[in-house]
Amino acid sequence: MRNEALVGYLLHQRPYQEKRALYYLFSQQHGVIHGVGKKGAPLFMPLQLFATGKRDLKTFSQINIASQDNTQADSAQKDSVQKDSTSAVLEAVPYANISGQHQYAALYINEILWRLLPTEDPMPVLWQHYQISLQQLKQPLSNSELRLCLRQFEQYLFTELGFTLTLTHDNIEDPIESDYTYRFLPDIGLLPILVHNEESEHLASESGQTVFKGADIIEMARLGITEQTLSHWSKLHRHLIDHLLDYQPLQSRLLWQQQQRYQ
Numbered sequence: 001m002r003n004e005a006l007v008g009y010l011l012h013q014r015p016y017q018e019k020r021a022l023y024y025l026f027s028q029q030h031g032v033i034h035g036v037g038k039k040g041a042p043l044f045m046p047l048q049l050f051a052t053g054k055r056d057l058k059t060f061s062q063i064n065i066a067s068q069d070n071t072q073a074d075s076a077q078k079d080s081v082q083k084d085s086t087s088a089v090l091e092a093v094p095y096a097n098i099s100g101q102h103q104y105a106a107l108y109i110n111e112i113l114w115r116l117l118p119t120e121d122p123m124p125v126l127w128q129h130y131q132i133s134l135q136q137l138k139q140p141l142s143n144s145e146l147r148l149c150l151r152q153f154e155q156y157l158f159t160e161l162g163f164t165l166t167l168t169h170d171n172i173e174d175p176i177e178s179d180y181t182y183r184f185l186p187d188i189g190l191l192p193i194l195v196h197n198e199e200s201e202h203l204a205s206e207s208g209q210t211v212f213k214g215a216d217i218i219e220m221a222r223l224g225i226t227e228q229t230l231s232h233w234s235k236l237h238r239h240l241i242d243h244l245l246d247y248q249p250l251q252s253r254l255l256w257q258q259q260q261r262y263q
Helices: 102-116 124-137 143-160 197-207 214-223 230-244 251-261
Strands: 004-016 020-027 031-038 047-052 057-065 181-185 189-193 211-213
Touching: 004 031, 004 102, 004 124, 020 057, 020 102, 020 124, 031 047, 102 124, 102 143, 102 251, 124 143, 143 230, 181 214, 211 214, 211 230, 214 230
Parallel strands: 031 057
Antiparallel strands: 004 020, 004 047, 020 031, 047 057, 181 189, 181 211
């Protein structure tokens, strides 16, 4: 690409030379793109910029905060991005309009994206849901609403990555039985295990396995991600995220845990 106009959101950055940074951009047009540009691009705000380069690492130039109109799909197709009085000057304000605990949630979404998504693979549907999630995180949310926002976004991410969670049948296509206990294995599915339901929580805590009661799985399949089923979905999604990351720690999760300890 040569001087291609892009619209996107910054997911992650690293220092690169004195006045530049290495950026991981989630673009509307090409998915995640790696590039080098001038320091100071903010997180969680739509950006418009030019990208040049044939290799994996692009050069980003003329990075500006996008106007509302420029976040629409058709405007990103323009041949150039005009600088005018409506273009915002770059400011190093990483958490503009997202405050409190919501910052950690937004950082978490960013981290799972830049660590799990392939580069230069367009994902317009996920890009739209990312925007929606950021808008939700700018609103006052209860703890349950915050967790619901994250679980719903994770589900869209799993779909884009090709992981479909089947909760109506076990790994050999037998229907889920309410009085059975199941272990979740990401590459296999739900595996019935021979324990009584009252022993399942003890088994999970002792072995570190992700274990569910059959009745809870049936409820998850029937209701989807709701406040009533939230704790079960959180356990399931965490196991799958950890598996996809090869059980390497998430920095955003560690920051969240540290923040909770000091409250």
